[in-house]
Amino acid sequence: QKEVEQNSGPLSVPEGAIASLNCTYSDRGSQSFFWYRQYSGKSPELIMFIYSNGDKEDGRFTAQLNKASQYVSLLIRDSQPSDSATYLCAVNRFGNEKLTFGTGTRLTIIP
Amino acid sequence: GAVVSQHPSRVICKSGTSVKIECRSLDFQATTMFWYRQFPKQSLMLMATSNEGSKATYEQGVEKDKFLINHASLTLSTLTVTSAHPEDSSFYICSARDAGVTDTQYFGPGTRLTVL
Numbered sequence: 001q002k003e004v005e006q007n008s009g010p011l012s013v014p015e016g017a018i019a020s021l022n023c024t025y026s027d028r029g030s031q032s033f034f035w036y037r038q039y040s041g042k043s044p045e046l047i048m049f050i051y052s053n054g055d056k057e058d059g060r061f062t063a064q065l066n067k068a069s070q071y072v073s074l075l076i077r078d079s080q081p082s083d084s085a086t087y088l089c090a091v092n093r094f095g096n097e098k099l100t101f102g103t104g105t106r107l108t109i110i111p
Numbered sequence: 112g113a114v115v116s117q118h119p120s121r122v123i124c125k126s127g128t129s130v131k132i133e134c135r136s137l138d139f140q141a142t143t144m145f146w147y148r149q150f151p152k153q154s155l156m157l158m159a160t161s162n163e164g165s166k167a168t169y170e171q172g173v174e175k176d177k178f179l180i181n182h183a184s185l186t187l188s189t190l191t192v193t194s195a196h197p198e199d200s201s202f203y204i205c206s207a208r209d210a211g212v213t214d215t216q217y218f219g220p221g222t223r224l225t226v227l
Contacts, residue, residue: 032214043204043221044155046113088155090216097143097208099216103154 006089006102015111019076023089030091033072038086079109114138115207117219125227132190132222134205140185141207149202161188195226
């Protein structure tokens with residue numbers, strides 16, 4: 001079992017709809033959860049981080065964390081073509097600095 | 112805030128030469144920096160963790176004598192690819208840990224290395 005699992009996609013979503021990206025993790029000691037966006041040929045860019053159970057909203061993005069289910073998700077509202085990218089889920093423990101990445105979900109927003 | 116720079120952004124070199132890549136945290140101090148490699152259409156692969164003032168910790172399978180890492184200050188880490196060969200051609204990305212409130216890693220823009 002991979003430590004951090006994501007559906008590789010591609011996930012196709014119509015422009016203006018909600019894109020839902022999911023991530024599960026195996027280490028129950030994980031405390032910090034991150035979503036990065038990576039455009040083709042570019043380096044990852046931090047979108048959001050979340051530490052506590054529940055929802056965290058930032059503009060069109062909402063991160064959702066459920067530690068009991070070991071599940072973290074990212075919702076993108078009013079999807080735009082510029083949101084087309086690979087989204088990477090990453091986790092780590094406090095005091096353990098290394099991030100464990102999922103393989104990423106490729107998202108395509110269809111105009 | 113939380114800006115990380117890398118230099119150079121792109122380098123082409125001949126086989127057998129050494130290439131140095133710099134990673135700088137511009138607006139925060141980074142006691143820890145990380146070096147990743149990414150081949151086309153593949154996942155990020157962590158190569159090593161670099162702590163200021165101490166030896167880097169390399170991931171399994173990464174040759175420490177081939178990929179020399181120096182983290183001499185709180186804002187600068189360097190990766191030197193020694194005696195580069197075509198199979199070392201890749202996208203090298205550093206990240207820096209901002210250990211403040213967010214305890215978050217921020218990535219540099221990456222260095223594309225092509226070895227002829």
